[in-house]
Amino acid sequence: MAYLGENYRGLAVQENVPDTVEAMLFNALQKTCLITDTKTCHYSRCGRTDKGVSAWGQVVAVHMRSNLKEGVEFVATEKDAPSASTTADQLPLSDCTVSQNTLSASPTSPIASAATTCSSSTITTASCSSSSSPSSSLSTASGNPNARELDYVQMLNRVLPFDIRVLAWAPVDADFSARFSCAGRVYKYFFLKRDLDIDRMREASQLLVGEHDFRNFCKMDVVHVSNFVREIRDFTIEPCSPHNCDQPTSLWVATISGTAFLYHQIRCMMQILFEVGARLEECDVVKTMLDVEVTKNKPQYPLASEVGLVLWDCQFPSLQWSSTVEAQRLLMAKLLEVYEDRIIKSTMVGAMRAHLQTEMLFSSLHSSGRTAHNVRWKDMEEPPQKRKYVPLMQRDTEPHFEQRVESLSESKKLKRDSNLKKGGEMRR
DSSP states (O other), X not given: OEEOGGGSSOSSOBTTBOOSHHHHHHHHHHHTTSOSOTTSSOOEESOOOOTTOEESSOOEEEEEEOSOSXXXXXXXXXXXXXOTTOOGGGSOTTSOEEOOOSSOOOOSSOOOOOSOOOOSSEEOEEEEEEOOOTTSEEEOSTTOTTTTSOOHHHHHHHHSOTXXXXXXXXXXXXXXXXXXXXXXXXXXXXEEOTTOOHHHHHHHHHTTOEEEEOGGGSOOOTTTOSOOEEEEEEEEXXXXXXXXXXSTTOEEEEEEEESOOOTTHHHHHHHHHHHHHTTSSOTHHHHHHHOTTTOOSOBOOOOOXXXXXXXXXXXXXXXXXXXXXXHHHHHHHHHHHHHHHHHHXXXXXXXXXXXXXXXXXXXXEEETTEEEOSOOGXXXXXXXXXXXXXXXXXXXXXXXXXXHHHTSOHHHHHHHHHHHHTTOOOOO
């Protein structure tokens, strides 16, 4: 599934927070009678994205109502089976109920029940997941063994908000986990070149490739994580277009692939690269921060903006993704509609910016007790000087790992111990 993150407080459902991506997805799944509730649908997610972060290749797994009577790990329900004269595909969508799943599961987190309630005969359940992973193949209805299945893509997209789209689905084994079955994840970070030295950023980025302890490149969560070693498989920085890529307003994209990532790891890495690209830091600062014996305490620095970050791909090479031609056509039309809206707004702001630089009129700009008219940008006072830059290794630092663990409350220490016993080492 794909979503634009600007209107949501992250992917994960949260108590008393209605505007998350999962809250919208669960509501759609219940509204279409594909699940009865979140407690029995065996839900799992691949990558947890934060507030404002977008995704193109997000993957979730869930047991859903199915038209099929067999398939990969098909789970038949025993309660309230349809009569012999009624087949699953003959039952109307608005007159159905999905029975409690025969497998046990616990909810990811609380969510209010959907307003729509369905009743009558039970439909059988299958285990499915949704994505359009670039590394996996995508089939349409023609010649596809899943062609007789419900059109999950179109059913859900009819009731989802415009900025959340299901792209495709695939049948999976019953023990499939969208989080732990993933072979790798790819993030992209889009940014303007401005006056950044791209060659310096590229040089510094290669120091991040490989297996390292990234505790100085993340928001440390000692309750859920005790091992901060992760592997970056590849890190590239390329222009989005080969034309005018040296201009300050040209768009560039960093593509980062790895097995798994820590909380805020991508945004932390990008912020350090921006400071290197702005010639405020040397490339070797990355090597110094990766050496946790030398840099035991993470220096304080802000996160790169969430606006440019996209979870681009969750890799499941063995899955065969499915959709219908009509669902893909409607998806393309919706993406074009969103693109046109954004490109028009972007061009409008660009025109305003150009006008501001050349001929902006201020109807009432007071200077020395007089009202000035027809003031040009070049006549304006220089903007205030930025605060003096403090090198990273000279800044105040955050508590190191042991200090954070020691300062935990008793309840959080107990929770941490419980997580470690369960083997919970990776949050993202």
